[in-house]
Amino acid sequence: MNADELRGHMDALLLAVLEHGPLHGYAIIEALRERSGGALDVPTGTVYPALRRLERAGYLASEWAEAGGRRRRTYRLTGEGQAALAGERSAWRSFTAVIGSVLDPSR
Amino acid sequence: MNADELRGHMDALLLAVLEHGPLHGYAIIEALRERSGGALDVPTGTVYPALRRLERAGYLASEWAEAGGRRRRTYRLTGEGQAALAGERSAWRSFTAVIGSVLDPSR
DNA sequence: AAGCTACATGTAGACAGCCTATATATAGAA
């Protein structure tokens, strides 16, 4: 998966993966890898700053937790985040429609 | 249309729009706007450097032409460019499948 | 004649997001 392609869609991915329940950063990376069948292997240097950015934006809220002697920062979707996710899904649909209209004019 | 979203897909758009015949830069911008129903309005500062980059890569070839007293640089797809376009189409399909698998896990 | 719009190309520099590389730390297995 190309880095440039992912650009602008990272937020949608992170919000979507948190939709069904809170997760910490490391688990988010694993969830993205599993859900995509191994195609998405997002580095920590991408995910952690992005999560903080989304929290600053009010879309996520986080709290520290402890599990097996290791500290985790667990993120959950806020109400604003749910709304943002809906917006991202809508934007994704129109985005694919627009690019598709150029790449596949027949359809 | 967001600038970040377009990132990594510009090449595919330019190659696709040149598939059915040569065009000059200004006409390419108009073609993208028309094909997308007005959603794509790519600035010249994006298109002209991108076309040169694609030519350097061997995917496009260009030559100067004159029409109505104005000079145009007309671009056409090379053989390599056709192959690149096929690759871009394939990449687009897997890209949408991957993002879709996260955004719409049900499908 | 002057001014405006459409046509047509091009570059410099800003911006922003994703990446690599690095640092730190615990737990458990080899």
Place this chain on the structure above:
DNA sequence: TTCTATATATAGGCTGTCTACATGTAGCTT
């Protein structure tokens, strides 16, 4: 003790798209 998996974090680099500007022709309006 060493290696791997788990877990978080930041600094700096890279690069493609954008804004803003520069240049010039043609044709229409005032």
